[in-house]
Amino acid sequence: MTMRPMVAAVTRSWPAAGRRTTEDTTTPGRGSRGALRRLKDRAVAYGLLFPAMAVFLVFFYIPAAYLAYIAFFHWGVLTSATKFVGLENFRRLIAQPLFLHSLWTSLYYTLVMIPATVLLALGIALVLREAVTARRGGLWRSAVFLPHVTPVVATSIIWVWIFNPQFGLANFVLTSLHLPALGWLGTTRWALPAVMIDSLWHSLGLYVIIFLAGLANVPRELVEVAQLDGARRRRVFRRIIWPLLSPTTFFVVILATVNSWQAFSQIYTMTGGPHGGAGGPAFSTTTDALLVYQTAFIYDHFSLAAAMALVLFMIILVLTLLQKWISNRVVFYR
């Protein structure tokens, strides 16, 4: 179909040859042969996609759909008494103060993590780019990236030691600076910040690399022109680098949002883990993701947990769409 305007143009400019072209493309034999080839192409494409799609389907899409399904049922692993209950699970969720509390905890966690991630990662990226010579650059980049490749559970256990109120490194640093020692994971006020510090340490490397890539894409000449234009460093950053970096920043914000709402392993490990009682003290670190886990696998309320997960999914979806909507106004794509 897309060929028609071109054919028409040829016909206009070159009548005799053009007429023949038009006839050729509309003869039925040729058309169906083309359709057959397109069908074959498509079959090959789907054939190649199938293995990956199958894995996704079995381990991701089907469980996700099934989760959405059981959220409207009374459902248990060991019972066969599956019963449709409509919105009952959601009604119970809203009535449960712990669920609202967990939403609030997740929101707090996310709202701190996003700006902290962007500021620290961008700051480190800027320092690495400016201060490090090309020869040692690789070494520094590796050093910053290294925490990200360590297993979360293992390093979170190390962070538990660091935050030990009596013997931990964290309090040693604080007291060396003549600051009061903190109870860290043992207190409702500092437990979540302690988890945030661990999470930042673990995830920053990735975001630094992303920002470094983004900075490398800002043409050097633009910075030089701005310097010649009399702009000081801060103005160059604010008016040139920051706007041109906005797609990267946007990507980091989305990634950090999703990762924060889904944060689980580090919270689980640092606040009680396999010994039970994760999410404490006094539910101060019980985020939505953690509550979903506990509701399903500790308290066996699978359909209630499914409803929670669905709500969590909707929240992340809405946030992402909101960010996308905002980005259309502030992100500059070259």
Added chain:
Amino acid sequence: MARIEMAGVVKRFGNDTVVDGVDLTVEEGEFVVLLGPSGCGKTTTLRIVAGLEKMTSGALQFDGELMNDEPPDRRGVGMVFQNYALYPHMTVRDNLSFGLQSRRTGRRRAARERERRQVREVVDLLELQHVIDHRPKELSGGQRQRVALGRALIQQPRVFLLDEPLSNLDANLRDRMRMELARLHEKLPVTTIYVTHDQSEALTLADRVVVMHEGRIRQVSSPRDIYERPADAFVAGFIGSPGMNLWTLPWGTDERGEHTLAGGAVRLPAPPDPALVGDGRSITVGIRPEHLEVVGDDGVVVVPCVVDLVEHLGSHLLVHASLTTEERHPVIAQLDAATSVERGAVVHLGAAPERVHAFDAETGNRLGAFVGSPRIAVSA
């Protein structure tokens, strides 16, 4: 406007010497073109003047004021980059006024009014009225080029620096923009340094051309002198398209007492500097392709050669031939389109003696032309 003085400017990157002792004075209001093949250090020299690159040693002065450690924004230079380097996220208006706002002083309202007026002036000068609210992406190559010029000019720079500003344009537009640049410089005679590897730009635009090679200045002269009196064999070969024919051959005298190269491959009049050219010593002789013509074998300068290939270029013929020497030195001649030459034929080419240049075979330095000699001949 400023007078620019560079003295012994050296720039090294690690062990690489990119600019190797450049001495150059650009007079107030002068248009100087730095010309040379890629990698010759011309762009680095320009960036040193702009302050974007720190020199390893040497001195740079504007109007007698030392600029070595002055940051780029305090030198009063306007620069146009090869790829324009327009701020892609800003409109033309913002691109033009960004620098003015960066330097804004005094009362805000008065400053704004002044900026608006300056933008209007530049927009009128460069005819950018219709695209003032467009972003660079929406502009044509020529318009982007003009915005880049405007952004550099709006600051009323003392020194105007252009780094291959036309090389991203297609051929037609390039010719037009070249004329516009020449006209612009007439209207606003700011001291200008212009970097290019395109000799037609250099020869048409420049008051003086600076030919650079391997980080050194090889010649500083008027465009006409660069063409007619190249300072050395490199400049001779680089300028012109195709470049000058250069043959390094032993000098001698034949049985009739006439001067020849390689025992008769080229017949010439007496050498320009007899002290430097003795029997058996080599000399580099150069003749531009466009100065060669078919002559009889009794001409003053006679270059006999064998035709290898004839290119018909409409207005003229480009004949590729070789000398009758053992090494078959290549000869290129640009001949009248009406000339009949055939592949494989032996032709005698000749030139006016003053069009035949002599260079030292070792240093490549110019020895002179064969002016006043009674007879020059080249034969193969």
